[in-house]
Amino acid sequence: MTGLLALFRNIFSTFLILTVSLSAQSYPDSKVDELLRKGIDKIINQNYDDAKKIFSELDKVRNDIPLGKIYLAATEIAKSYDYELPYNHNLITDYLELAKSISKKLIEKDKKNIWNKYFLALTEGYIAYYDAIRGSWLQAISTGLNSISLFxxxxxxxxxxHDAYIAIGTFKYWKSAKTEFLNWLPFVDDEKDLGIKFLTIAVKNSSYNYHLAVNSLIWIYIDRERFGDAIELAEKALIKYPESRIFRWGLARAYEDIDTQKAINEYFKVLNSFPDTLKSNNINEVTLKHIIAQQYYKIGKKSEAKKLCEEILKIRNYSDYEKDKLEKRLKRVQTLYKELNSY
Structure with missing residues (x-):
């Protein structure tokens, strides 16, 4: 199932950072448009409490459309994903089910309104992603395909x-990339190049929020080993959003195969960017320190790698949630530490 999880993480990573490129098609209500833009900026800069306030206001101003509820759910998912915290399942599910119900009723009233169809496509996309990260694979696949069909x-x-290009392009690329072993069959198309083409169209035409397609392209370029292209895209996104961990993490990964020391520097920036209130959260600390230790080991800085492994292995106050999430990684840390001690 790890392949399926990787597929859905990449297909719907765009939804995590909010797949709304509103420059090419702004919502006709200027107040809605304004609140969406502000809320999107808050999420990308990890100001989740401010984002919730903005989307709560949006939901009050226009409770006849589902955007407020969609983005309240998106904020909850993004915060938990970023901070590695348990998901507030009941709240997220309530928001998305209400959004889905409103979207369907709007489509019944006006099937020709493209925004009504967009509301449902976006809601289905979030539901599919959320199902995938919780392991509900069959449901995630079904709902995800519904979302792409609507787009x-x-x-x-x-x-x-152009928002549709982002979702479809991301889906086409990763679907093909994760099923390459089937491409020899006559009825299975290789659509990786088409996926990149669609995302490139979105980047070029979504001038205000083009960076929403950029995140997908960064990881696609990394997958294609086009590390220079990934670095260029990530650095451009970080000019606009210098505090964004989403883009900096992608930048760090791209540098791993170009300049390992720069990758280490970027990973440390990600590690040190989490708020002080999360210092007791062990998942990101362990994950990032392990990644950095591996990079140090790769360039022969074994004492630095060993020090980070020791810091990880000294941690004792794991919650049950953290133990479950980190079980396999902690075993890999122990393996690396033993190897470092053998020198």
Whole structure:
């Protein structure tokens, strides 16, 4: 199932950072448009409490549309994903089910309204991603395909709706990349290049929020070993959002195969960027220190790698949630530490 998880993480990573590129198609209500833009900026800069306030206001101002509820759910998912905290399942599910119900009713009233279809596509995308990270694979696949199908319908209606290019392009690339072993079959198409093309279109045309497609492209370029392209994209995104861990983590990964010391520096920036209130959260600390230790080991800085392993192995106050999430990684840390001690 790890392959499926990787597929869904990449297909719907765009939803995590909010797949709304609103420059090419702004929502007709200027107040809604304004609140969406502000809320999106807050999420990308990890100001989750501010984002919740903005999307709560949006939900009050226009409770006849589902955007407030969609983005309240998105904020909860993004915060838990970023901070490695347990998901508030009941709250997230309530937001998304209400959003889905509102979206379907709007479509029943006006099937030709592209925004109504977009609301449902976006909601289905979030539901699919959330199902995937909780291990509900069959449901995630079904809902995810529904989301992509809706985005394809949107694109057929309006080819300038560049948000659809982001979702479809991301899906086409990772679907093909994770099923390459089947590409020899006559009925299985290799759509990786088409996926990159769609995302490139979104980047070029979504001038205000083009960075929402950038995150997908960063990881696709890394997957294609186009590390220079990944670095260029990540650095451009960080000019606008210098505090964003999403883009800096991608930048650090891209540097691993170009300049390992720079990768280490970037990973340390990510590690040190978490708020003080999360100092007791062990998952990100262990994960990042292990990654950095591996990079040190790769360039022969064994004492630095050993020190980080020792810091990890000294941690004792794991919660049950953290123990479950870190079980396999801690075993790899112990293996690396033993190897370092053998020198």
């Amino acid at each position: 394809e319908d949107i694109l057929e209606t309006d080819s300038s709706f």
